Amino acid sequence: MNYKNITIAGSGVLGYQIAFQTAFHGFHVTVYDINDVVLEKAKNKFNSLSIAYKNDLNATQKQLDETYQNLSYTSDLTEAVKNADLLIEAVPENPTLKIDFYKKLAKVAPEKTVFVTNSSTLLPSHFAEATGRPSKFLALYFANSIWIHNTAEIMGHSTTDPKVFKDIVAFAKSINMLALPLKKEQPGYILNSLLVPLLSAATNLLVNEIADSEIIDKTWMKATGAPLGPFGILDVVGITTAYNINKMAAENTKDELKIKTAKYLKENFIDKNKLGVSTGEGFYKYPNPVFKKSDFLE
Ligand code: NAD
Numbered sequence: 301m302n303y304k305n306i307t308i309a310g311s312g313v314l315g316y317q318i319a320f321q322t323a324f325h326g327f328h329v330t331v332y333d334i335n336d337v338v339l340e341k342a343k344n345k346f347n348s349l350s351i352a353y354k355n356d357l358n359a360t361q362k363q364l365d366e367t368y369q370n371l372s373y374t375s376d377l378t379e380a381v382k383n384a385d386l387l388i389e390a391v392p393e394n395p396t397l398k399i400d401f402y403k404k405l406a407k408v409a410p411e412k413t414v415f416v417t418n419s420s421t422l423l424p425s426h427f428a429e430a431t432g433r434p435s436k437f438l439a440l441y442f443a444n445s446i447w448i449h450n451t452a453e454i455m456g457h458s459t460t461d462p463k464v465f466k467d468i469v470a471f472a473k474s475i476n477m478l479a480l481p482l483k484k485e486q487p488g489y490i491l492n493s494l495l496v497p498l499l500s501a502a503t504n505l506l507v508n509e510i511a512d513s514e515i516i517d518k519t520w521m522k523a524t525g526a527p528l529g530p531f532g533i534l535d536v537v538g539i540t541t542a543y544n545i546n547k548m549a550a551e552n553t554k555d556e557l558k559i560k561t562a563k564y565l566k567e568n569f570i571d572k573n574k575l576g577v578s579t580g581e582g583f584y585k586y587p588n589p590v591f592k593k594s595d596f597l598e
Pocket residue numbers: 309310311312313314315332333334338389390391392393397401418419420421442443444
């Protein structure tokens with residue numbers, strides 16, 4: 301792996317974190333977004349991220365100063381990729397928008413540039429053709445709060461060059477990710493293939509009035525030794541995401557349980573702005589949720 305210049309496309313929830321983590325580990329990072337107003341917002345978000353790096357990683361001021369020196373910004377796509385060894389795409393999770401982005405990118409990126417997508421739900425094979433370089437395209441999937449939840453799932457499609465795949469594994473390690481290679485395409489990668497069924501089973505138990513959320517979490521935590529139960533996890537993920545998934549499934553399948561779950565989440569959480577950790581309350585109240593108390597499992 302001989303990468304030096306990395307371009308991050310999209311500076312939203314995930315993009316700005318990927319940019320900062322990559323710059324922190326010594327790469328030259330160009331942040332690209334649709335306009336300068338959005339880029340200014342990203343710069344402000346880097347300031348709060350610096351505090352998190354100090355608190356959570358004991359980052360020194362020197363390391364943070366160097367991180368800022370490694371970052372540059374542009375809303376001109378040609379400029380953004382002109383020297384890029386690697387482009388990490390973190391634009392919105394909208395297939396049409398992504399395809400359009402890759403088509404534009406393919407026209408201006410140098411031949412050497414490898415593209416990776418951070419898409420949560422779409423497979424690299426959906427975009428491979430639009431990239432104009434299928435063999436140099438794959439998925440590199442980060443989780444939210446990447447400096448602490450530092451997983452990177454790496455997933456190629458059928459014609460990804462194995463050497464490029466290996467380079468991306470090496471790159472992920474070089475920015476302090478736990479590199480997790482997948483052998484073939486899988487919707488939801490590994491993490492969401494495990495997590496989505498767990499969270500959905502938990503909400504089914506709740507909505508079917510089998511047990512309340514604390515009892516379900518206690519069962520999972522005590523029996524498996526996990527630090528959080530499914531409802532504690534849902535508060536971290538954000539109840540809006542669970543609501544949107546159920547609402548979409550309800551509309552598409554007309555499944556009674558999905559309809560009931562979407563209604564339950566809307567009335568008890570969404571309408572009351574209880575969206576999870578981000579709003580201070582979801583299934584639990586934060587910053588001191590009851591499941592963190594020493595007697596929760598007694
Ligand atoms: P977001 O909506 O927060 O940010 C998207 C950014 O892309 C915005 O800054 C927006 O201005 C910019 N953008 C819009 N159109 C663009 C274009 N044509 N070209 C360049 N930039 C454009 O989205 P996000 O949550 O950061 O998600 C980005 C990707 O990362 C998605 O594919 C998503 O599935 C994935 N992802 C998100 C999370 C998460 O927890 N939010 C976790 C893992 C992966």
